[in-house]
Amino acid sequence: MHLHEIEAHDPQSDWGERAAAMRAAAIPVSEILHLFNYKPHWTKHLAQFAQQVMRGESPLSPGERELIAAFTSRRRNCVF
Numbered sequence: 001m002h003l004h005e006i007e008a009h010d011p012q013s014d015w016g017e018r019a020a021a022m023r024a025a026a027i028p029v030s031e032i033l034h035l036f037n038y039k040p041h042w043t044k045h046l047a048q049f050a051q052q053v054m055r056g057e058s059p060l061s062p063g064e065r066e067l068i069a070a071f072t073s074r075r076r077n078c079v080f
Contacts, residue, residue, distance in 0.1 A: 006038045007031075013040035015047075 011017045016037030019029045036043040054065050 003034075007034045009034070009038050011037060013037050015040065015043075 009016070011020050013036065015033050019033040019037060022029045022033075036047055054069070055062055058065065060068075
């Protein structure tokens with residue numbers, strides 16, 4: 001991660017707990033989890049928006065949306 005202070009921040013939310021559990025299990029942690037944990041009151045609405053984009057009403061199934069996100073992340077060399 002580019003912002004070490006954010007990555008090292010103690011868990012302040014479910015996001016931080018998930019990141020800590022992933023780190024303890026040697027699973028790569030997405031940088032967005034660190035950001036969501038750092039200021040959870042700031043990122044709550046962003047998380048809700050992302051959830052609606054991926055799980056809300058759409059002509060595409062959630063699986064199709066996940067596949068598009070994974071493909072896009074791979075093309076951009078991002079961890080999905």
